[in-house]
Amino acid sequence: xxxxPHTVRAGALVATASIAVLLVSGCTRAESSGGLGGDxxxxxxxxxxxxxxISSPLSGPTAxxxxxxxxxxxxxxxxxxxxxxxxxxxxxxxxxxxxxxDDVYDPARAVSNFRQLTDQGIFAYVGxxxxxxxxxxxxxxxxxxxxxxxxxxxxxxxxxxxxxxxWTTGFVPTYATEGRAFGELLVAADRPITVATLAxxxxxxxxxxxxxxxxxxxxxxxxxxxxxYEPTDTTLDSQVTELAASNAxxxxxxxxxxxxxxxxxxxxxxxxxxxxxxxxxxxxxxxxILQPGGAEAYPAVFTPSFSKxxxxxxxxxxxxxxxxxxAFEEYGSxxxxxxxxxxxxxxxxxxxxxxxxxxxxxxxRESFMTALRSISDFQAPMLLDGITVDTTSDxxxxxxxxxxxxxxxxxxxxxxVDGF
Amino acid sequence: MSYFVQVVxxxxxxxxxxxxxxxxxxxxxxxxxxxxxAQGGMAVAATFVxxxxxxxxxxxxxxxxxxxxxGFVLGALLERGVMRHFERGDPDTAVVATIALLVxxxxxxxxxxxxxxxxxxxxxxxxxxxxxxxxxxxxxIGTILVLIAVMVGLQLLFRSTKLGLAMRAVxxxxxxxxxxxxxxSRLLMIGWGLAAGLGAVAGVLxxxxxFISPGMLDFVLVYALAAAILGGLDSxxxxxxxxxxxxxxxxxxxxxxxxxxDDLKIAVPFVAVMVILVVRPxxxxxxxTTVRV
Numbered sequence: 001x002x003x004x005p006h007t008v009r010a011g012a013l014v015a016t017a018s019i020a021v022l023l024v025s026g027c028t029r030a031e032s033s034g035g036l037g038g039d040x041x042x043x044x045x046x047x048x049x050x051x052x053x054i055s056s057p058l059s060g061p062t063a064x065x066x067x068x069x070x071x072x073x074x075x076x077x078x079x080x081x082x083x084x085x086x087x088x089x090x091x092x093x094x095x096x097x098x099x100x101x102d103d104v105y106d107p108a109r110a111v112s113n114f115r116q117l118t119d120q121g122i123f124a125y126v127g128x129x130x131x132x133x134x135x136x137x138x139x140x141x142x143x144x145x146x147x148x149x150x151x152x153x154x155x156x157x158x159x160x161x162x163x164x165x166x167w168t169t170g171f172v173p174t175y176a177t178e179g180r181a182f183g184e185l186l187v188a189a190d191r192p193i194t195v196a197t198l199a200x201x202x203x204x205x206x207x208x209x210x211x212x213x214x215x216x217x218x219x220x221x222x223x224x225x226x227x228x229y230e231p232t233d234t235t236l237d238s239q240v241t242e243l244a245a246s247n248a249x250x251x252x253x254x255x256x257x258x259x260x261x262x263x264x265x266x267x268x269x270x271x272x273x274x275x276x277x278x279x280x281x282x283x284x285x286x287x288x289i290l291q292p293g294g295a296e297a298y299p300a301v302f303t304p305s306f307s308k309x310x311x312x313x314x315x316x317x318x319x320x321x322x323x324x325x326x327a328f329e330e331y332g333s334x335x336x337x338x339x340x341x342x343x344x345x346x347x348x349x350x351x352x353x354x355x356x357x358x359x360x361x362x363x364x365r366e367s368f369m370t371a372l373r374s375i376s377d378f379q380a381p382m383l384l385d386g387i388t389v390d391t392t393s394d395x396x397x398x399x400x401x402x403x404x405x406x407x408x409x410x411x412x413x414x415x416x417v418d419g420f
Numbered sequence: 421m422s423y424f425v426q427v428v429x430x431x432x433x434x435x436x437x438x439x440x441x442x443x444x445x446x447x448x449x450x451x452x453x454x455x456x457x458a459q460g461g462m463a464v465a466a467t468f469v470x471x472x473x474x475x476x477x478x479x480x481x482x483x484x485x486x487x488x489x490x491g492f493v494l495g496a497l498l499e500r501g502v503m504r505h506f507e508r509g510d511p512d513t514a515v516v517a518t519i520a521l522l523v524x525x526x527x528x529x530x531x532x533x534x535x536x537x538x539x540x541x542x543x544x545x546x547x548x549x550x551x552x553x554x555x556x557x558x559x560x561i562g563t564i565l566v567l568i569a570v571m572v573g574l575q576l577l578f579r580s581t582k583l584g585l586a587m588r589a590v591x592x593x594x595x596x597x598x599x600x601x602x603x604x605s606r607l608l609m610i611g612w613g614l615a616a617g618l619g620a621v622a623g624v625l626x627x628x629x630x631f632i633s634p635g636m637l638d639f640v641l642v643y644a645l646a647a648a649i650l651g652g653l654d655s656x657x658x659x660x661x662x663x664x665x666x667x668x669x670x671x672x673x674x675x676x677x678x679x680x681x682d683d684l685k686i687a688v689p690f691v692a693v694m695v696i697l698v699v700r701p702x703x704x705x706x707x708x709t710t711v712r713v
Contacts, residue, residue, distance in 0.1 A: 061635055063535040201683055228682045232639050234437060235629060237430040238671040239682055245423050259537045259631035270548040271426075271555045292539040338536055 041363035044123030050086075050357075051097040053117035055110050055137075056129040056152075058102035061257070064336070065282065068343035069129040069152045070100045071328065071336035075343075076350025079327035089360045089371065100335075107136035118146055124368060127171065127349050129342065131155040131203055134168075142167050147365055149372060150349045150398060152342060154178065154282075155203045162373075162394040169372065170397035171349050175204055175254070175280065176211030178304045181402050182252060182278045183215025185302070189420040192220040196248035196275065198239055198264065200256055201228040208254035208280065224248050229260070236260050237267050244273040251275040256283055265293025276300040276420070281402070285340055286412050296409035304402035305414060306387045307344040312413045320381040348380040352389055352398060355380075422553030427675045428668055433560035435667025437629065439567050440622030441637060441644035442651065442659040443574065444615050450578055450654050451611025452503075453591040454511065455645070458518040460637035461525030462498070462616040466491035467623030468533050471540055471632050480543050480624070487620040495616025496609045503612065504605065507594070529634040537631035543624065563625045567660060570618065574656040587611055650693045652706020662704060665689070 044051045054073065057066030077096045080086055085093045099117060103109040110133035114125060124147040128134055131153045138158070141148035142165060150171040151158050159170040186193050197212070199205030205228060213223075225246035227239040236255070240263075243251065251268060255261040261283040268275070277298050283289055284303035295301045308315045310328070315321045324347055336343055355378055359371030375398075378389040384403055391398045405414035441460060448456040470487035474480055498521060506514035544562035548555045578584040590597045590607045598604045623637070630636050637644075647666055651658025666689040674685030696704065 059530060059535050061535060061537065061633065230683070230686070233686075234640055234643070235434055237434065238427060238674050238685075241423075241426050241430050242675055259629075259633075262539070262631065263629065266546070270557055272550070288536075288539075337534065 042123060042365040042368075043118075043121045045094070045363045047092050047363075048085075048094055049097055050094045051099065051120075051122050052124050052126045052353075053099040053101070053120070053122040054126055054128050055101045055103045055113035055117070055133070056127075057105040057133075058100075058335075060104040060106075062105040062130070064258075064338055065152075065340045065342045066102075066105065066129050067336035068340045069127055069346045071332035071334075072343040072346030072348075073127050073350050074098055074100070074335060075324070075327040075330070075332035076347045076354075078331040079323075080350070080354065086354055086357045088357050088363075089367075090362060092363075094357075103130075103133055105130055105133060107132045110134070111136050111140065114140060118144060122146075123365065124149060126150055126353060127152055127346050129153065131157070134158060138165065138168050145365060147369055147372070149369075150352060152345060152349075154207065154397070156207050157203070159397040160395050166369065169391065171352070171399065172281075172345055172397060173304070173306060173399050173402050174211070174397055175207035176214070177397075177400055178280060178402055179208040179211025179213075179252075179254070180215045181211075181304050181404055182302065183212045183221065185404055185417070185420050186221045186250065187216055187219040190220070192222070193250060193420075194222055194224045194246070194248040195250045195252055196225040196227075196243040196246050197223055197252045197254070198227050198229065198236070198243060199252075199254040201230055204256055205254045208252070212252060229255070231257050231260075233260065235263050235267075237263065240264055240267040240273075241271060244268060244271045247273065248275055250278065252278045254280055256280065258283060258288055261289050262293040265289070265295055265298075269294060269297045274298055277302065279303045281305060281341065284407075286407065286414075288338075288340075290407055290409075291412070295407055301407040302404050302417060303407070303414070305341075305405045306384055306399055306402050307341055307348060307382050308384060309341070309413065310344060310382075311339060313411070314413060324382055344382045348382045348389075351380040352378065352391075355389075423675075425552075425554045427671050429554055429556055429560075431668035431671035432564065432664055433557065433667070434671065435647075435664035436560060436563045436567055437626045437640060438643040438647050438666060439660045439663035440563070440625050441619070441640055442647040442663050443567065443570055443656055444618045444622055445644055445648040446651070446654060446656050446659045447574060447618055448611060448615035449591070449648070450574075451587045451591055451615065452499075452507075452608055454503075454514055454518065455648075455653075456518045456615065457515065457641070458498070458521035458525060459615065459619055460641040460644075461522040461529075462491060462495055463619030463623040464632070464634060464636055465494060465525050465529050466616060466620035467540075467627050467632055467636075468529050470620070470624050471533070471538070471627070474541050480541050484543065484621065484624045487624060488617045491620035492613040492617040495619075496613035498616075499609045499612035500605075504608070507608065526634045526638075533632075533634070535633060535635070537633040537636070540624075540627035540632045542628035546628075559628065566621065566625060570621065571656045571660050578656075583607075583610070646690060646693050650696060650703055652703030654707070655703070655705035658703060658705025662693075666693070 056069045077098050081095050085095045087093050101113040103113050114137045127150050129152040134151050149169045154175040156174050158168050199209050225243045227242055229236050253264050281304045310321050310324050355375050356372040360367050373391050375391045380389050389398050404417045406417045408415045444459050466487045469490045470483040473483035506517050544558045548557045586602050587607050590604050594604050647663035648659050650662035669689040670685050673680045673688035674682050
């Protein structure tokens with residue numbers, strides 16, 4: 001009974017606090033929804049600062065890649081801030097204020113994070129990871145005319161029709177680009193090849209297969225077996241058994257879940273089926289997938305790549321890699337503890353952002369989008385030689401080419417490919 | 421033919437994963453009368469202890485034993501510290517409390533070990549052998565053998581020991597048991613401890629395949645609950661048979677029914693479970709309870 005007055009008081013306190021929060025957020029909201037600040041500039045930008053935000057999975061099963069999309073970007077931005085700041089096309093030099101939130105790969109959380117960030121007055125939403133999460137944010141960003149750019153998702157939705165979605169751009173190559181690269185490699189071999197496909201039952205898997213089919217149509221490459229799975233499946237043993245019965249020459253395994261991809265690699269060889277393997281760029285990290293999966297048993301394991309691996313001895317002397325490692329060690333390593341390629345991607349994305357800032361003539365979101373869509377032939381740090389950023393095409397992501405590489409079990413890294 | 425057998429064998433090895441957790445659910449139900457949703461969380465927490473030890477160079481078998489001990493203590497402490505407050509109340513409240521524990525344990529595991537799935541060393545050799553064109557992995561065989569041993573052990577515990585009899589009595593009617601001078605609280609603690617210790621065994625058995633992460637058993641729990649209920653909730657044999665049935669039915673449906681395919685195969689065993697439960701509400705191996713008016 002004695003606790004009652006406390007409860008009441010606590011309740012009143014919560015109510016007061018909630019009202020205060022509502023009032024505060026209501027105010028900032030009114031300001032930001034106007035689109036323009038008092039002096040004609042957009043929200044989130046002053047003469048010496050600009051604020052950007054991101055929501056990615058920092059906990060839950062996708063936390064590894066998600067944390068990396070924050071860590072690499074933070075490393076680039078903070079290193080540049082420490083170096084004096086970013087130069088803008090309007091002659092000002094600005095410090096970038098960077099805010100990041102965790103959405104656990106949950107679309108509802110991503111939406112509320114996005115609202116929180118815009119209420120805080122961010123200028124742009126940059127680099128977020130995840131297809132379902134970004135798809136949920138896209139209509140709101142469009143309606144409020146907030147740039148939702150350089151997204152770390154290979155789904156076509158964010159890049160294929162930029163006229164219809166003027167505030168959204170993708171950064172990494174679409175999954176269709178990756179699938180197409182595999183198809184082209186097989187077609188170039190100019191002999192009959194049989195393929196088994198295993199794809200996630202959503203946009204990710206479908207884009208992969210679409211790209212692959214486009215490239216192989218009318219060629220000697222034939223898909224002889226195909227299976228799908230749900231990301232919630234505990235194992236893919238039955239799918240692999242089904243595909244193994246086809247004894248195809250090649251297995252295209254468009255699987256995005258780490259343990260399942262390892263399971264596919266171990267299961268196929270345990271059935272005595274040793275095809276050449278094609279893996280997506282997001283599930284082909286040697287330390288977490290290829291070594292535990294025993295990838296060395298297969299005649300060849302191919303994967304698309306467009307960035308340098310900072311841990312590979314091959315790049316130890318590379319200036320980009322040294323700069324990346326120094327920046328990441330200082331500003332990124334607290335956010336992401338395990339390496340996935342997303343760390344280097346988001347670092348490169350920081351450079352693309354800087355390039356857009358440099359082309360931005362007015363402190364407005366419109367001017368930013370124009371500048372961001374006018375970058376071509378830009379060699380961002382950490383991208384492989386020959387891979388450049390081009391944002392001028394209105395149906396492709398900022399990076400629209402990939403290079404295929406082949407797993408080299410001896411060095412634990414990847415080697416270039418010169419044919420199938 | 422060998423394809424058919426292979427599909428069945430794969431189904432059995434999936435079923436073994438479900439059975440491992442289902443057995444722990446049956447054990448806690450037998451011992452406390454509750455369905456424990458935190459079972460997966462306790463198992464994962466204990467498995468993480470084994471994981472940390474193997475990282476430090478301890479052999480898997482020793483790490484497993486340490487995890488079982490840790491699991492037992494964890495389960496007993498949770499019963500003593502948390503669940504005891506709900507034991508005299510509405511059983512529904514207690515079940516909700518186990519869900520809260522699941523969330524708490526998952527968060528605690530993530531706090532110490534992170535969310536990234538990490539490889540876990542196997543107790544059994546990571547190889548397969550071939551019999552008449554069918555490939556069977558040592559890991560599945562080993563897992564199934566351990567499960568059968570556990571199942572027999574549990575059956576003996578409940579049927580043929582005083583402790584088991586006392587635990588059944590407490591689960592069935594705590595008040596009468598207390599009046600018959602049974603140490604009710606201590607028996608409930610032991611029940612939770614045993615279930616969590618068994619959870620550790622389940623976790624260590626399946627972690628090499630699923631990769632250890634705080635959410636490792638989230639989806640397995642759904643299958644395991646289905647298996648436990650289909651098997652009759654208080655029958656270890658029933659849980660194992662039902663888990664095998666679910667694994668095999670799912671795989672066969674995926675492989676042979678084109679309409680079902682890979683997308684709907686998960687639904688097949690669950691539809692079957694519903695049909696069976698409509699016909700036999702007490703489950704395959706459950707005892708029929710009758711209430712005298």
